Amino acid sequence: MSWYLTDVARFRAERQGIEILAQEVDWFAVTAWRLDARLRLVLDAEIGAGGRVYPIYLQYPDMFPHTPPSVFPRGDTARWSEHQFGAGGELCLEYGPDTWTANNTGRDLIESCHKLLVTENPGGDELGDAPSRHVVSLGQGLRIRYSRYLLTRTFRALLSELPLRASLEANLVSLYHKESVVHVVDKVTLADGTQWTDPTVPSQLGPEYTERRVPICRWDETDTPPTTESLDEFDSGFAAVGNTLEARYGFIVHGSELSVFFLDRKKRSVVDVAVISPPPEATRLDAAHSVLAAKKVAIIGCGSLGSKAATMLARSGVGGFVLVDDDILLPDNLVRNDLDWRDAGVHKVPALARRLQFVNPSIDVLQWRVPLGGQEANESADAMLKRISECDLMLDGTADPNVLNLLSAVAASAKKPVIWAEVFGGGFGGLIARYRPGIEPPPSFMRRAIENWFGERGSLPRRSHRPYEAIGTGIDVPMTADDADVSVIAAHAARFAIDLLVDRGPSLFPNSVYAIGLGADSVFSQPFDTYPIDVGPPPPEPEVVELSDQEKVTEIATLLELLKDKIGGTDPTAQDN
Structure with missing residues (x-):
């Protein structure tokens, strides 16, 4: 129901306040009150400013008085102000969603509108400049710009090194979206014939999207930039410095500024492409994370938990991965996996490698499309285990005891740590565990201690692992954990891993195993119940012969x-x- 029906007193106060204003000042006159097609309350009025009469309408929103009314030109499509959302659009006044309170009134909007128009149109030939109450965000500025160019810091650094008035060739990659097309340059052929490559742009971006060769030239600051009034004038301006432009896109570096143009030769027009400049560089991770760039992590199992943990580690700065899995991504996997439909039907390993390199283009990924401990050639299995043993950390996301046993043997031999995690069937909780050779007991001992811990409390967790031999046999294994359940456990596993890799000194985690509740089930009385599990010291080392x-x-x-x-x-x- 409309606000003016549920709060008749406020309706009267609004109407009386505005009509009193019309009696008090000579620059404002009420034309009529009405309801629009959506039954919103609207005031038609006129405001005088700078020797001119401005017809306006004040439109009350459905959620008034919690959101402010809007003031629009009435029957006039011209642009009245620099503080206006386009020609004929709403005026941007002192009161908006960010400054409005329920104590403000429609009268306040009328007075603010008059102040704006008088400031910018004081009369005579000079125009005033009204201060803005806010800064337009990058997103607001680009809402109506379909074609956009993303300028990276590394490409911006190259621009000042380009020779003057020399036409070079760049590789433009275009990513088409429903609401926009975004361009980026990943390569430039320099004057000496060598190729510059932007290391911050994923190498697979070009092959997967649209590539085209475009000219780029750097002009001196004193050179007159070409006009975009017409294609002929633009071509003439381009040729004035000795360059010709026949491609659909052209890049001009004018001094230190980059301009990008789209040339529609059928319509004989030039479109100025919006350039998105990089913001000031800011450190988004603490200094301790810098060591992660030199670390390599083996991800055993690229399913839901493994894919999420790997992506989190890539975002945290881990520089290398060894991915091991032989499975194919199917549409049914998308309820939990970090991948999406674009990789359906693809092996999970190359799909996850692609995902990680889109997150961090400098990442090095070694791929093994085989199951750990599966039926593979002995030589191949040995080579894979050797590469795993060379990693700084092994993360098991398979929830398969057989895989964990083999992995822990490799870890013990290489003196490397292992982290494994499980999401319990039903999604009521999970666990994370850490094995550091010589500090914690081997995983086989730890698993026994974990089972005993749950058993002593009279509630063994339901496992969500479905062995291959169970598929198609009718054996029902609970698999109702959702994406949020898996993400929580994966995040804890990634945090565990970062703690090991950064090595600040004593671990942030005094225990090696944690049972994490996501619901009231098993040993957990409520969500986020967390229990450390003591697994004891490592067994004594075998006697050396x-x-x-x-x-x-x-x-x-x-x-x-x-x-x-x-x-x-x-x-x-x-x-x-």
Whole structure:
């Protein structure tokens, strides 16, 4: 129901306040009150300013008095003010959604409108300048600009190094969206024939979107920029400095400023493309995160949890990944996976690699489209495990005990940490766990301690892992965890990982395992119940077998015989190596 029916007293106060204003001043006159087609209350009136009469209408919104009325020109499509949303559009006054309170009235809007018009049109030939109550945001300024160019910091740094009046060639990548097209340059062929590549633009952007070669030239600040009034005049201005332009897009660097133009040769017109300049550079991560660029993480399992944790680590600055998974992304996976329809039908590993490099173009990704511990060639499996062992951290997102056992053996041998995480079936909670060789017990011991901890409380968690052999057999495994459930556990796992990789000293996490509640079920009484689980110290190291000197001589002689056979029967002791 309209506000003027539910608050008749406010309706009377609004009407009386405006009609009293018309009696008090000579610059304002009420024409009529009316209801528009949407039954909104509207006042038609006239305001005098600078020797001119401005017909206006004041339109009350449905949510008045919680949102302010609007003032529009009435029957006039000309632009009245610099503080106006386009010709014939709403006037931008002192009172807007950011400054309005319910104590303000329509009369305040009328007085503000008069102040604006008098300030900007005081009479005579001179025009005034009314101060703005706000700064138009980047988003507001680009709402009506379909064609946009994204200027990166690295490309902006290159512009001042380009030779004057030399026509070079740039590779323009265009990303078409429903509401806009965004362009970016990823490569420039320099005057000496070498190619400059922007390291901050993903390398796969060009091949996946639209690429075209466009001319770019740098003019001196004293050169007159070409007019965009017509295509012929633009071409003439371009040719005035010895350049010709036949492409659909042209780049001009005028002094230190970049201008981008779209040339519609069919309509014989020139469109000035909006250039989005980079904001001042600001540090968005603390200094401790800088070490992550040199770190490499193995992600075992690129499903819902693994894909989310990997993306979070990439955003945090991790510079290298080894991705291991043999699965295909299907549309049914999209309820939880960090990927989307653009990668449906693709192996999860290359799809996630693409995702990570779109997040951080400088990331190095090694891809293995195989299952860890699956039926693969021994040599291939060995090579994969070697690459995993070279990582600074291994993250298991498979929730498969067999995978974790193999991974923990690799970790123990390489003295590298492992993090694993699970989301319990039903989405009521999950757990995160950390294994540091020599500090925590191996995962097989830890899993036993975890099961005992839940068992002592009379509630073992339901596992959401569905083994391959269960598919199609009718075995029902709860899989109702939603994206938010998985994201919470993945975020905790990523935080665990960052703590290990940054290595500020003592860990922020005094315990190695945490059970995290997302609902009232199992051991959890409510969402966000968190329980640290004590898994005990690592078992004692196995006794080291020491050989006698004679036993060592015997074993070394055996190795030398093997080396002798390897190098063609020569005596290996005679070789420098």
